[in-house]
Amino acid sequence: MNKKFNLSIRNRLLIQLSCVAFAISLCLFLITRIVVLQAITATQDGLLTAAIQSVIDKIYVVENSVSVDLPYDTFSLLGAVGEDRIFYRIDDNGQFLTGYSDFPMPHKFGNIQEPEFSNVEHKGERLRIAATENIVFAMDKRHELRIIIAQSQNFQKSIATKISSNLVLITLFFFMTAILFAFLTANLTIKPIYLFATDVKMRGPNNLRKVSSDVPTELKPLAQSLNEFISRFRSTLRQTETFIAEAAHHIRTPLSVVKSESELALRKSKTPENRERLRTIIKSVDQTNRSASQLLDHAMVLYRAERPETEEFSILYAISEIVTQFKLAADLRDLDLTFSTDASPTQTVNLDRTLFETSVRNLLDNALKYALSETTIIIEFKKTKHNFQLTIKNQYSSAPFLDQKQLYKKFKRGEQTGEIIGSGLGLSIVMEAVSAIGASIEIRKTKGDIVCATLLVPY
Amino acid sequence: MKVLIIEDTQELAKSLRLFLELENNHVECAYDLATASHYISVTHFDIILLDIMLPDGDGRVFLRSVRARNKNIPVIVMTARSEISDRVDLLDIGADDYIIKPFEFVELEARCRAVLRRHSGQDQQALSYGNIILYPLSAMIEFGQEKIPLRNRELRLLEIFCNSPEILFSKEQLTDRLFLISDEVTENAIEVYVGRLRKKLVGSNVTIETVRGIGYRLVKDE
């Protein structure tokens, strides 16, 4: 994989903006430098033009020849600024007149107003040459004077160096500023994306709300497809739940017909043989129903455990409601339910309520099922330093040998549970549900066949 | 007592009807919501047993519309759905109680009784026979200056006798009405409860009389 693909958008943006800033800085530097060099060259050319003009001023005619009285101050000035070397040469009608005879003549010459400028390398020095042609008549003889003045470029070089170093500083400053702005721009640009990503990330795996539509235009398609996916996913989930519920319906409805028919027959039946047969049928129906229900419940718990829907609710209220619902079932078995608590109804927890209630309901269901007739089931709800504690104590009709590991194994029932109907899935469901909501459970057998189940729910 | 059963599974509806009629109730069956709506618009019912999934709609929608019309009829929902999904919202939308199919008649009877008691409030009628008064809600009998608490099954047994005094009940009849089939009881278990009741009734002018080979009945002392 190309490593570059792992770069964050922010860093990419930063790199791109920095590259642009660098390119602009470089251009700025080069262009300014060129402009400065041109300005310096123009200055030098102006100086050379003035020099050539003052030399031409000093051309005079003696008898039938031409002579030049070189101006001292002009030459003094030419070399004064940058201590530049000076070469000059004057030719008269193609014949060397004065100056440096070994200095090569250029090919083009300008006029007195606009000398021709060129660059040449001479005696190890780079020189700027001004060349002018001037015509003088002496005794009707035409004298074509070619004048060149050449100057080294120390001054230009030193100025250029000075300006360049300043320019480097300015460019660097510009570049740094640009980088700073690139940084800010990258952050500003990335902010909506970051907020969007955070929104999606923070919601957790089970929050199936639509994502906010308040995103930059560029992110709209992403938000849209995300929302479409979420709603599809939601409907799939709903279908799964519906499927489980439907399955229960389709199993239970025929069972309930069989059961009520049998029970009706039982009520009308007089012979002990018939009654026993009908009882057996009804018990089998109950057994079948219970197994099917628990399997479906188990499926639902597993499914929910994967995506718990947390909500805030009063834990005490939830528990006491369940206890109330069990009152009738307890009455039918001639069992007493006592519920005591020191907690306040305002204390809330934030977890999947269905899973929590399933845990409590299954624990109570178990307690009721195995409790010795005409005993009391003691339910206590306490708030301790670290968690909420729900304790359910009941006296077993025939206390099973409690092996903690065996207890929760699916389809493995406690020993000596005798004829009591159950698939053995009850506690297993409780375990799944309990661990899904981050709670824990403890089941102990104490003296006098008392079994004590404690559910520990964190705040 | 007039009961409306709204249930699309006709076999179940019929057996429920037979059972309830055994208990001297007047029962109507509706196999869909349209029929049910018709019934409750023309007749008064003491209680409605409502199935959730019906051919022409959702029982919960029906329940909501009944409650919206301020009908204060006790409603027990019979549901065959998953135990986890439905419970809470059934109560939220106005069911007085629910019962999960398949259920035992004893449980249905108990729930009906409980719901009806809640609806009639504190001024529920006490049952009396001879010099005893039975308070089902507080599970007490009173005679003379004495108030004696009863356990649940004792109360249920005495309730059966008081509702039909001097009527003879077979052991089987009493067992079927007192115990759940899932409870592991023998046919003789009823004798234990009869024995306990007799002890608690000592000092009153009623007795549970044993009719050998047939069953028991409640009689006043002459």
Add this chain to the structure above:
Amino acid sequence: MRYLISTLLIILHINVAVALTIETNHSYGAAKTVSDLRILSSTDIDVFAPVLRAYSALNPAVSITYSTASSSDIYRAVSNAEHDFHLIMSSAMDLQMKLVNDGFAKPVSFLERVNLPDWSHWQNKLYGFSLEPIGMVVSASHFNEGDLPNTRRELVSFLRANQANFSRKIVTYDVTSSGAGFLFATQDARQSNSFWRLAEVMGGLAPHLSCCSGAMLDAVNQGEFLLAYNIIGSYAEKRSRLQKNLRVIYFQDYTHMLLRTVFIPRNVTNTASANDFLTFLLNDVGQNFIEQETDMLSLRSDVLTDNPHYKPIRLDTGLLVYLDRLKRQRFLDEWSSALIQ
């Protein structure tokens, strides 16, 4: 006129190869067959010897040869690259300037930081190391104290008033043969138009033209001549201590200061000894020594600040102008017509 042409030929080195004529040779420091530091100079040994002795005392292991020659000989030798000297010293600033401009010098890299006035050097090649005012020397016995002129204008008036006394009694450089004389005269001409008036006046008095300052000073001292114009101050001061009749006058309208200059020629391969000597010569130790122990003035001499009319001859490319063939010809023509009447 023969003089003039030959000088021209030498200066413009038109194909005439004449061997370098060494006038004197002096050695300092350790005796070696080949000296470590060879200096070619136009400065008399008498003037420069203290500096060499001082340097040698600090660096006894270095053997030094100091050779003197005329400034025009030096120019020719260097421009033909026919020498093996490490340092070229000359009082002819214009010739030195031309040599450096034409590329015969090497950049100097000092061994330590030296603090020099900007006007005293050109690029990092040609360095002035001493200042000497150019003045007039008179025979004191022939002047009344109050008659001594302080400016060239006064001199002109004085000479006009005393034509009889000064006829054939004035001596000055023959600019056609003396490089230093040419420099002084051209700088005079450049500085002020009064020079040509003075030249005319002196020309009317049939001046004697001499090649060398030593001879001029001897003659003035003996009263053979009463006035010598454009004499290097250091010579005159030195002589005046022994020859009591000599009186040095520095004009107040302006007094040019000669800058003796030195450079390392291009063909020197090992510049170490030359760099070392230049560092000594130009740093505070060397400059203080020149100021205090020689007849020359240092570059930072107080004389400059005390006397605003003392003007160092500017070390710049203007010096090239009078070396131009036509310009020089024109100047010499005018000078000759003024002085040789």
